[in-house]
Amino acid sequence: MPCIRQIIAGVVIAGALALASAYTAMADELASWNDGPARKNIVDFVTAVTSQGGPDYVEPAARVAVFDNDGTLWGEQPIYVQLAFVLDRVKALAPEHPEWKDTEPFKSVLVGDIAGVAASGEEGLTQLLGATHAGMNSDDFTKIATDWIATAKHPKTGKPYTSMVYQPMLELIDYLKAHDFKVFIVSGGGIEFMRPWTERIYGIPPENVVGSSIKAKYDVNDGKPAIVRLPQIDFIDDGPGKPVGIYDHIGRRPIAAFGNSDGDFQMLEWTTSGAGRTLGLIVHHDDAEREYAYDRKSPFGRLDRGLSEGPKRGWTIVSMKDDWNEIYPQ
Structure with missing residues (x-):
């Protein structure tokens, strides 16, 4: 008959194996991410905030993740x-x-x-x-x-723009949603331009899209009500505008933010300055062979301040070249 010590040891071992198995299963959901600090940081963060009873546990209602679009979810070169x-x-x-x-x-x-x-x-x-x-x-x-x-097709590859989304980021969106995160796009792009297709391409519904906008008015013409678009800028959802857009549209401070340029800096800064466990992640375009290599001097998706300050702030810098084994969906 096993002694108490053996029983306790067995329980501990079983618990450790279960935890390791769960960790492996979660990591397998990120199949296009190579083993390394970037994927580990993501998995550790999600594990921590979803482990009920743990010190970093976050209720599902507060699990808000925000993603930039251009350069973070799909390509932005040679132009947006x-x-x-x-x-x-x-x-x-x-x-x-x-x-x-x-x-x-x-x-x-x-x-x-x-x-x-x-x-x-x-x-x-x-x-x-x-x-x-x-x-x-x-x-x-x-x-x-x-x-x-x-x-519409990309001028370099001849492929539809919608096929040039990043497979690792699609997996990341699905991974977060599977763990009860509410996922939003927060982009400098036009909100009305993105909303018609984001659900089909990313699985993110139009009501979860925050973006720049032009002014509009309600009008009735020949008895038909309509929203008429006006030739005036209403809101620029870029740089310091992104936290404001999140506050206005979402009403919660995110606990995870994903970007690729200095236009995302304030969004990551605001997110990671919140209470509790947070995650800030920057996609660094350093893969000239499979995509493009650019950062500090690029006219589109310029990444300078974020590249210098991100590591000091505890943000994860993702190397497309080293951290992703696939770029686009197969």
Whole structure:
């Protein structure tokens, strides 16, 4: 008959094996993540905040995770996907606006001068957004965005933009959702541009999307109510705007934040300054062979401050080259 000591030892061993088995099962859900500090940090964090009775346990209602979109969930080089949409819209509308061929920033768009478009600055971008995103009702814009994303292809690979999402991040979203996290997109991109397709591509419903927006008004025309889009910027969800957007739209401070650029810095800063266990993670684009390599000097997705300060703040810096064994879905 086993002694008390043997029984206790058996219970301890069984518990340890069960914990190891659970840990392995959770890690297997992140199949595109190589073994290393990045994946370990993710698994350790999720294990800690979901282990009931543990010191870092977080109730499901407070398990909020926020993801940037461009450069974090899908590619942003050689230009942001929404900027490609804007450029295509200008070209499609140009026959109705012959004056554009002599008017900046439209002239630069029509001759393919991306540097000229960039030189127009925020004022030029506002003009382009007003011309391509406004002057229609919300349903019409949703259809235009949905139709475009269904056929638009990346200029380098020739693949649909929607196939150039990051497989490791899709797995991470599913992993968090499986552990009762509420997952949101918090992007500098247009909220109305993203909402038509995020559920199909990421499994994130439109009500869980926070983004930049233009002003709109309610109108009734010929007895038909509609939301009419106006040529004025309403909110920029980038940099310090991201915590404000989270506060306004979500109403809870996240416990996990995922980004890739200095435009995400304040979102990670606000998230990881909260009480209790938190996770801040930055995707570093350092894989020129399978994707792109860029950081401090890039005009799109610039990562400078976050790369320097992130490790000091305890944020996880993910190397696409070393930490991901797959980039895109197979």
